[in-house]
Amino acid sequence: MNTLDKFHNWRRKLRWDKQYAKGRWDSMKTSKELSRYSTIIGYLTILGKENPSILDLGSGEGVLNEKLPAHYMYNYFLGIDFSKVSIEKAKAKEFPNAEFQCKDIHTFTPERKFDVIIFNEVFYYVHEKERVKVLEKMIDHLEDDGIIISSIYREAPHLWELFNQRLEKINFVTVRTEEELRYWQIGVYCKKGSENNDEPAS
Ligand SMILES: C[S@@+](CC[C@H](N)C(=O)[O-])C[C@H]1O[C@@H](n2cnc3c(N)ncnc32)[C@H](O)[C@@H]1O
Numbered sequence: 001m002n003t004l005d006k007f008h009n010w011r012r013k014l015r016w017d018k019q020y021a022k023g024r025w026d027s028m029k030t031s032k033e034l035s036r037y038s039t040i041i042g043y044l045t046i047l048g049k050e051n052p053s054i055l056d057l058g059s060g061e062g063v064l065n066e067k068l069p070a071h072y073m074y075n076y077f078l079g080i081d082f083s084k085v086s087i088e089k090a091k092a093k094e095f096p097n098a099e100f101q102c103k104d105i106h107t108f109t110p111e112r113k114f115d116v117i118i119f120n121e122v123f124y125y126v127h128e129k130e131r132v133k134v135l136e137k138m139i140d141h142l143e144d145d146g147i148i149i150s151s152i153y154r155e156a157p158h159l160w161e162l163f164n165q166r167l168e169k170i171n172f173v174t175v176r177t178e179e180e181l182r183y184w185q186i187g188v189y190c191k192k193g194s195e196n197n198d199e200p201a202s
Contacts (some may be wrong), residue, residue, distance in 0.1 A: 001106065002129050009106065009127065015082040015188060020061065025086075028063045036121075036151055036174050036184050037067040043149050043188045044072075044116060047196070051075045052115035052146075057105055057138070058122025062090035065098060074098075080108055106130050110141040117142055121184075123159055135162055141186040147197050148189045155185070163189055170197050 001009065019025060027033065041064075044054075051073050054063055059079025068074075077098035080162075081087050082105065090100040105126055117138050126134050142148060148167060152159055167189035176183045190196035 001130060005129070006128055009104070012125070013082045013104070014025040017085040019087065020082070020083050020085040025060060028060065029066070032179075032182065033063075033178065034067075035177060036186070038154055039173060039175050039184075039186050040064065040067060040118065040120060040149055040151060041072075043147075043171065043186070044118075045069075047091060047147055047188055053112070053143075054116045054118065055110060055138075055141070056080070056118045057108075058120065058121065058125065059090060059100060060086045062093055062095060062098075062100065063093050064095065064118070064120055065090070066197045078110075078114075080105070096156075109137060113141050113143045113146070115143050115146045117146065118149045119148070121151055121153060123152060124152060124156060129162065131162055132160070135166060139166060139191065140190060144191060145194060146190070147196060149186065150189070151184050151186045153184055154181070160185070160187065163187060164193075168192050168194065168197050 004085060047197045053076040054074050055073055056077065056079040059081050062079055065077060065079065075097060077095065079098065079100040080103040082103065084102045085100045087100045105122065147170065170190055170192065172187045174183060174185050
């Protein structure tokens, strides 16, 4: 990103902070978004390994974590978000085995590998010049038998192409709601050649 891009990114961060402070994103917790979280959690529990380590990129105030079933266990959960306000809210929830850190996805480098990496409504916020770099960095920090789950609002073929080129698709779904224009596409991927994808080749 050049200096101007960095400036815009910084302004966006301030905007997110203000919105989180005002409760603008409380709608994420309502039933309107439930089918999206349910699908992600379904993939996580069915296709992810037991007791995984999870990296939630752009975790916000930890809504995904909040929606996980009480019996679901992970050995470590790291949520990162560049909004300090959202991270403070997530930390206050004191999820067990979970950490939340204020980091910008553009510059964040994980210190370990993860079994599950989640881009939940965040990939389109990554600057277009940085998307490949960010995705490839995350793939480098995915365990060989790990999965990446991504949720993207409405249609974004140019973004899915980046996932499809670098990873093997395990499953892909369009999650619709009663509102015609409120829908998401959610994909689950593994590393190319990973035994995680046991679907017969078509
Ligand atoms: C639509 S919200 C989704 C929040 C959460 N993943 C969920 O679905 O509940 C997008 C989130 O991405 C975060 N975000 C946007 N740009 C980011 C960046 N450059 N680095 C880290 N987080 C970012 C925002 O602060 C916000 O919390």
